Amino acid sequence: GPSEKGLPQGATALSKCLFSQDLDPNSGLLPPLSQACSCLPEPCMDGERSPAPPEKGRDSPFAWSPGPSSSFIDPDWFGDENIQAKRARVETIVQGMCLSPHTPAPAPSKARARDGACCPGKARERKRKQSLPMQQGPLKPGPAGDHGSRKGGPRVREQLHQLKQQLKHLQKHILRAAEPRDTAQDAGGSETDKGPLRAQQRKGYGRRPRALDSDHYQGSRGDHPEEEKHRASEAEHQSEEPRFLPCGAQALLEILRKELTGAVSQAVDSVLQKVLLDPPGHLTQLDRSFQGLVPEGRSEPSPPERGACKDLFPLATLPRRAQPQTGVLLQNFSLAKSLDPPRYPVSLRMIPIPCQGPPANCPLTAPSHIQENQTLGQLLGPRPRGHWSSSLPHDSTPQSHRSSESGLRPWGAVKLRPSVLSQQQYALPFASPRLERLPVLPSVKMEQGGLQAVPDVLPFPSLHTQEGLNPGHLKKAKLMFFFTRYPSSNLLKAYFPDVQFNRCITSQMIKWFSNFREFYYIQMEKFARQATTDGVTNPKMLVVLRDSELFRALNMHYNKGNDFEVPDCFLEVASLTLQEFFRAVSAGKDSDPSWKKPIYKIISKLDSDIPEIFKSSNYPQELFRN
């Protein structure tokens, strides 16, 4: 039978919860199931697009990232174009170094060769997507495209080899040079190398063998006969050769140095802040102060609405510690409306991670002054929702705030453990580097800095597309489960661009999700049965909140370490699943051997869109590894 862990407490809490069923059932506080259902995808993704097929965005010019450095959704990207281009070069070269001798070409060409070999349709698809980012800026396809294999192959390989040597050399120097430097490296440094680097990009980018497909090549220089084209470019190379390497070396040096020093200083800051916060009692103080923000009807000055809320919905507005801890909780969706962020302007200032407090849903409107609290934001919690979705409408409809009354979440203290540092790496992929300048995303900024300090100072990780699945992929898949329970293989392919999919890999990943579902449904059934034995009669009383036991179980399974903020849409789906199981069990349908199938069918329609950032991250899966 199912494990009964924690049930005594849960049962007690549940019985408390049952008292609340005396609430007027006609008060309209609990919307019909169908209504709740129809709103599900909204909180986590663009509501307009929620029913669209998962693959819908893939033709977007920026939906696919061919390499570690492109794919930008934000128009502001062009401001950092140079930085990104530099990063691209560095990573590409490092990538080449890390590849085995039998895979001489960088990832893009690898992918291309693979595609061409097995399925032409896919190859075309990728080609189209791949070529788009290349069109940005001055990056012209060079002669090494497909023609390199005919004539320029050896040469290209030789150049690549030179680059590798150069980089090895640089690595040694930089790792040594970066340490003593202060953080005074600023825009000036990057400005100086802009010009040369751009020139280098123009000519140097295309010299990587088969990095660009021939279609693209011909498209941009179609007016030249192939031979001539090649010869001209060859000459171009030779004239550029002497300048190219030193120039590139300088650029590499500069960018690496900047990255390293920045990361180190961030790390120092981060550690310092932690140390400062470490004194015993500090955290509890913080906790207390945050708890104070939760309406208790006493000392905290509260807007008029709050008092009204409290009177109307006493249970739901209780502070966390007073709330039932079981997997089931009374919740009325109307309540959320009364907790709209704008009504707590003062509280907002005091809450580093807005989602943690009652005014939970205003991360995108967080003012820049919140930077003061960056450290708290970093230490105390997961990223506010919306970090991964720049297109989040962030309306103020009740649906998008429904879970706001979940109150404080118990992950604050955990974040303070030093050992958790390594877990935080998973946070990074959801923030593109250019976001670090945006004041509205304080925790992202800090986390990124801190994160880079840890893994990036170490020897360069490999960035190549790899054959198998690694633990990072598993981790990412688990997080994706929060959005989709039934991903199609196409969706998986779209969201794991660094994985070379074959039949085996695909089925393995499908199997992963099957296992995820299995655990998920087992939990649901367990808690639904518990609810029935505890005497719950109204399924709508069963709501999964962030502080419920059920949520903890799920979170522990899919998000061990709390390094990802579970999207609200998952809570909605989980609540519905729980309710469906409850209905079925309490109706005795579980005598039917296939009684779960209708439930599965319902839940399978509740998949949400996965945030684009999951696939368009600049660090595809690197930070998911380990």
Next chain:
DNA sequence: GAAACCCCTG
């Protein structure tokens, strides 16, 4: 009949 899913097991 392959693929997908479910269920069980280790």
Next chain:
DNA sequence: CAGGGGTTTC
């Protein structure tokens, strides 16, 4: 989580 057998679906 992976493997394997059974079942359903297309």
